[in-house]
Amino acid sequence: MGGNRSTLPAAPAKPASPAREMLRHFLRHPAGMAGFLILLAVALASLAGPGLYGVDPADMAAAPFEPPGPEVPLGADYLGRDVLAGLLIGGRASLSVGLAAALISVLIGVAVGALAGWFGGWVDRVLMKVTEFFQVLPSLLFAMVLVTLFGASLGIITFAIGVVSWPGVARLTRAEYLRVRGLDYVRAAVAGGGRPHYLILRVVLPNALPPIIVAAALAIGVAILFEGGLSFLGLGDPNVISWGMMLGQNRTYLLDAWWAVTFPGAAIFFTVLAVSLLGEGLNDAINPRLRKRG
Amino acid sequence: MSGTTIPPLALSVEHLGVTLAGRDGPLPVLEDVSFGVPAGRTLALIGESGCGKSMAALALMGLLPEGLRCDTGAIRLLGEDLAVAPPARLRALRGSTLSMIFQEPMTALNPVFTVGEQIAETLRLHQGLDAAAARAGALEMLRKVEIPAAAQRLDAYPHQLSGGMRQRVMIAIALACRPRLLIADEPTTALDVTVQAQIFDLLKTLQRETGTAILLISHDLHAVADIADEVAVLYAGTCVETGPASRVLAAPEHPYTRALLACSPRLRLGAAAAGPAPDLLEVPGMVPPLGQRGPGCRFAPRCELAGADCNHPPPLRPAGAGRAAACWRVGDTTLEAVA
Ligand SMILES: Nc1ncnc2c1ncn2[C@@H]1O[C@H](COP(=O)(O)OP(=O)(O)OP(=O)(O)O)[C@@H](O)[C@H]1O
Ligand SMILES: [Mg+2]
Numbered sequence: 001m002g003g004n005r006s007t008l009p010a011a012p013a014k015p016a017s018p019a020r021e022m023l024r025h026f027l028r029h030p031a032g033m034a035g036f037l038i039l040l041a042v043a044l045a046s047l048a049g050p051g052l053y054g055v056d057p058a059d060m061a062a063a064p065f066e067p068p069g070p071e072v073p074l075g076a077d078y079l080g081r082d083v084l085a086g087l088l089i090g091g092r093a094s095l096s097v098g099l100a101a102a103l104i105s106v107l108i109g110v111a112v113g114a115l116a117g118w119f120g121g122w123v124d125r126v127l128m129k130v131t132e133f134f135q136v137l138p139s140l141l142f143a144m145v146l147v148t149l150f151g152a153s154l155g156i157i158t159f160a161i162g163v164v165s166w167p168g169v170a171r172l173t174r175a176e177y178l179r180v181r182g183l184d185y186v187r188a189a190v191a192g193g194g195r196p197h198y199l200i201l202r203v204v205l206p207n208a209l210p211p212i213i214v215a216a217a218l219a220i221g222v223a224i225l226f227e228g229g230l231s232f233l234g235l236g237d238p239n240v241i242s243w244g245m246m247l248g249q250n251r252t253y254l255l256d257a258w259w260a261v262t263f264p265g266a267a268i269f270f271t272v273l274a275v276s277l278l279g280e281g282l283n284d285a286i287n288p289r290l291r292k293r294g
Numbered sequence: 295m296s297g298t299t300i301p302p303l304a305l306s307v308e309h310l311g312v313t314l315a316g317r318d319g320p321l322p323v324l325e326d327v328s329f330g331v332p333a334g335r336t337l338a339l340i341g342e343s344g345c346g347k348s349m350a351a352l353a354l355m356g357l358l359p360e361g362l363r364c365d366t367g368a369i370r371l372l373g374e375d376l377a378v379a380p381p382a383r384l385r386a387l388r389g390s391t392l393s394m395i396f397q398e399p400m401t402a403l404n405p406v407f408t409v410g411e412q413i414a415e416t417l418r419l420h421q422g423l424d425a426a427a428a429r430a431g432a433l434e435m436l437r438k439v440e441i442p443a444a445a446q447r448l449d450a451y452p453h454q455l456s457g458g459m460r461q462r463v464m465i466a467i468a469l470a471c472r473p474r475l476l477i478a479d480e481p482t483t484a485l486d487v488t489v490q491a492q493i494f495d496l497l498k499t500l501q502r503e504t505g506t507a508i509l510l511i512s513h514d515l516h517a518v519a520d521i522a523d524e525v526a527v528l529y530a531g532t533c534v535e536t537g538p539a540s541r542v543l544a545a546p547e548h549p550y551t552r553a554l555l556a557c558s559p560r561l562r563l564g565a566a567a568a569g570p571a572p573d574l575l576e577v578p579g580m581v582p583p584l585g586q587r588g589p590g591c592r593f594a595p596r597c598e599l600a601g602a603d604c605n606h607p608p609p610l611r612p613a614g615a616g617r618a619a620a621c622w623r624v625g626d627t628t629l630e631a632v633a
Contacts, residue, residue, distance in 0.1 A: 018406055018451065120360075184401040191355055191396075192416055192467065193389030202415075206406040 022210075025285035032281010038274035042267075046091025057085035057241055065257045075259035077250050083260055086246050087267055093242035094224050094271065097158050101223035104162025106216045109169025114208075116170070117177025118200050128174070131167045139164035140229060147235050154237045161226045169215050176208035183207075210286035214279050221275035228268050243267050304333040304372060304507035305354070305475050311366035312346075312353050312531075314584060321585045323349050323362060327533045328610060329526035331475065336501065336508040338522035338539065340515065340554065344581050346531040347511045351477045354509070355394055356384040372474055390420040390471040397480040399461035403452035409436070409463045410448035413470055420471045435466035438503075439496060458489035465496065472504055479511045490514070494521055515558040519543050527551045530581050530592035533610055537617030547619040550593045553578075591621070599623050 026032050055061070062076035069075075074083040116127040146160040180186060181204065189203045230236050231244025232251070243264040250260035310327040313320035324346045331337040339347045353364045356376060369376040371392060376384065388394075396402045404412060413435050414428035423431060429448070436444035439462040452460055461481060468476055478497065482490035494517050501508055512518055518525065522539040527548065535548040546552045579596035588594065590605035597604070603622050610620040 017408075184396055184398050185404040187357070188394075188396055188402045188464070188467075189404070191357060191388055191394045193385050193387070193419060195385065198419070203404060207404070 022285045026281050029281040029284055031277045032285065035274040035277025035279075035281060038270060039278060042091055042271050042274070043095060046088055046095060049088035049091070050085065053085060053088055055082045055085040057081060057089045059085075065253070065260075067257075068259055074263050075257060077246070077257060077260040078253050083246070083263055086241050087243070087263055090241050090243040090246060090264065091267065091271075093154065093237070093240045094227060094244070094268070097154060097161065097227040097242075098220045098224035098271075098275075100158045101161035101165070101226070102216055102219035104159065105166040105219050105223070106169055106212065108162065109166035109215075110173050110205075110212060112166070113170040113173025113175075114177055114200055114205065117174040118181060118196070118204065120178075124174070127170075131170045134164065135167040135171075137164070140226070143226065143230060144233070144235055147230065152235055152237050154240055157227060157230060157235075157237060161223050161230075165219060165222060165226070169212065169219065172211055172215050173208060176211060177204055180204045180207050211283075214283045214286065217275060217279035217282055221272040221279070224268065224272055224275070301333045301335065303330040303370075305509065306330040306370045307350075307354070307367070308370070309367040310350070310353060310364065310369060310377075312349055312358065312362055312364050315361045315363070316585065320365070322531060322587070323584060324353065324531045326610075327367070327528070327531070329524075329533060329536050331507045331509055331524065333474070333507050334501065334505040335523040336510055336521055337524040337526060338510045338512060338518040339526050339528060340512065340518060341528035342554070342581050343513075344583075345528045347528055348479055350528070351394065351479050351509065351511060354475075354477060355388060355392065356381070357388075386420075389416055389468075389473075391473055392475050392477070393468040393471070393473040394477040394479065395461070395464045395468045395481050397483050399457050399464055399484060402464055403460055405452055408449050408451055409455065410450075413463070413467050416467050416470045431470065432466075435470050436463070438469075438500065439463070439466045441466075457485050458492065461485060461489075461493055462496065465493075465500070469500060469504060469506065473506055475507045475509060477509045477511075480513065481510075482512075482514070482517070490517070497521065515543070515555065527554065530587055532592055532607075532620065534593065534621070535617070535619045536610070537613070537615070537619075541615060541617060547613050547617065547624045548593075548621045549597050549599050549623070551619075553596075593621075 050057070058081065060080040062072045062080045062082060064076065064078050064080045066072050066076040066080065072082050072084070074087065077083060077086070112127050112131060116124040116131075143157075143160040143164050146163070147156055150156045150160075186199065186203055189199055194203060227236070227242060228244030228247065231242050232248035234248055236242055236245045236248075246264040247261055247268075250257065250264075254261050307330070308328050310324055311322065312324040314323050327346075327350060329337060329339075339350060341347055349358065349362065352358050354369055354371075354376065356379070358364060364377055367377060371387070376387070376392075379387075403409065407415075410429060410432045413432035414423075414425070417423045417428040417431045418425070433444060433448055436447060441447050441459060441462050447455070447459075452463075455463065461484075465481075481497075482493050485493065497508065497510075498521050500506070510518070510522060519539065525535075525537065525539045525542045526533055527535040527542070527550065529550045535542060535546065535551045537547075542551065543555065546555055582588070582592065582595070588605075589607070591597070591600070591608050594600040594604040601622075606622075608620045608622045610618045611624070613619045613624055
């Protein structure tokens with residue numbers, strides 16, 4: 001049952017699946033693990049933190065610009081709201097928008113890239129034109145237009161971020177499909193009578209997935225930054241506290257209350273850093289295996 | 295090996311023509327290629343590199359690369375013309391009635407699935423078996439291709455197997471649905487010599503068991519002499535000679551076949567033994583590239599016997615005893631010999 005450490009070349013005892021091998025590599029990657037642990041801490045803090053800390057982040061309980069002290073550990077903002085309470089609850093918006101928007105962009109990107117790369121020809125030309133269109137669109141402006149048109153709710157913001165950030169994933173997926181499509185085992189699967197949907201989803205996708213996973217991890221970071229940017233500009237959901245919103249509302253008081261700006265900024269910075277460390281760890285865990293398989 | 299009665303043809307290729315779309319119109323890749331594989335027997339397709347063997351195989355599978363198309367002739371598999379079959383029909387036949395193994399066992403298996411899953415997949419796809427039955431079938435196939443410790447290998451990933459074992463797995467996948475025709479395009483080229491012999495032996499054994507006809511493409515004329523019943527010789531996209539393997543290899547009719555056999559020094563049988571110098575390992579000259587084939591006999595520029603009449607392309611004509619050759623000289627000599 002348990003993983004057998006000794007790997008005798010001839011013994012067919014316990015074959016290690018490629019996915020398990022990757023996991024093993026990742027667990028040994030310091031930067032990747034650091035990123036993973038930071039993200040885990042952020043996630044736990046924003047899930048359990050507000051309940052444990054017990055302070056209403058919207059409550060103007062402290063004096064405005066109250067510096068960090070025993071009453072308010074990270075100080076209070078210009079309205080006297082507890083910065084730590086805001087930080088804890090704000091992680092929810094940032095992380096959930098980041099994850100959901102990255103998921104949307106990966107789903108659209110993989111679907112578009114897979115179809116373009118697999119079928120080629122006119123399908124590829126049409127889909128790549130659409131992709132180019134979205135790629136040259138100034139994405140922040142486009143997202144702002146979407147949010148202005150449809151209203152600044154968390155759902156719309158997530159959707160807007162997802163819709164503007166898929167072209168990179170689509171191009172990457174297309175390139176992978178073009179590469180994998182020509183490989184012998186895909187030709188063998190075609191010669192075995194596989195239908196297109198089977199070939200696209202079961203034969204090619206698992207082999208095209210590694211770089212897409214890395215891109216997905218990075219997309220989470222980009223989406224968190226994006227949400228921060230929108231909130232900073234006052235286009236966030238007004239009913240939901242997020243790190244970007246805290247930054248935006250307090251930015252004019254930077255000299256009076258550095259803590260009200262610095263801590264949300266640092267939260268965004270470390271979370272995005274953690275996501276890119278995670279991406280780097282995944283990348284390193286996945287790529288040596290691909291090279292070895294040749 | 296071949297009995298006195300020749301069984302009906304599993305595959306018959308008639309006047310097959312394949313062209314490559316070029317800037318100045320279609321370029322012929324295969325022209326007027328005809329051969330037949332009797333049920334349960336092996337036909338070897340031989341010829342120099344680039345003469346179109348793989349393209350012929352891919353045309354049969356309906357898997358020609360982009361830009362190439364099959365535009366004349368018929369490909370009859372058990373009487374059904376594949377050249378005009380709709381794509382859905384071809385897809386249903388591929389992997390079940392008609393299957394193929396490739397040259398490179400190292401790369402022809404999907405690295406992310408176990409070999410058991412890959413064999414089972416074929417059974418599920420074509421025979422609609424459920425997961426448990428497909429797994430049992432996969433195990434049975436692994437035993438049939440003589441993989442030691444088959445039950446454990448079922449859960450092995452391709453990178454954990456040697457080249458020879460991977461090719462055995464490929465054969466297991468190809469034969470899982472008991473195809474009527476197996477196309478093997480240089481199945482042993484990537485393997486070392488002892489393993490090559492084992493794979494050929496395995497193919498022979500399985501053929502006897504399943505009655506599958508085999509279309510074998512190989513440069514290894516010893517193996518061809520050993521396991522093929524019939525031979526078809528391709529040169530520059532045309533079929534220059536066909537016939538029973540033992541006779542064609544022992545007494546080639548076409549000058550190209552003679553030159554080709556002369557290149558295989560250890561295979562100096564019959565007439566080939568009296569051929570050119572033993573150190574000659576290559577037919578002199580080169581296969582004409584696509585688009586630079588002359589109007590007459592394709593082999594004429596390299597042929598010692600070429601004359602003025604070779605400016606007209608010779609058709610594949612019967613040359614006695616189930617044989618045929620496309621050479622103006624062959625008719626003469628056979629007639630003389632018979633007379
Ligand atoms: N994808 C392709 N597109 C266009 N032409 C091709 C393609 N593949 C092969 N050809 C051409 O088709 C001709 C026949 O090639 P083929 O691969 O069938 O040769 P072969 O007899 O299998 O050679 P080998 O013994 O080296 O495998 C060659 O002239 C080759 O250049
Ligand atoms: Mg070939």
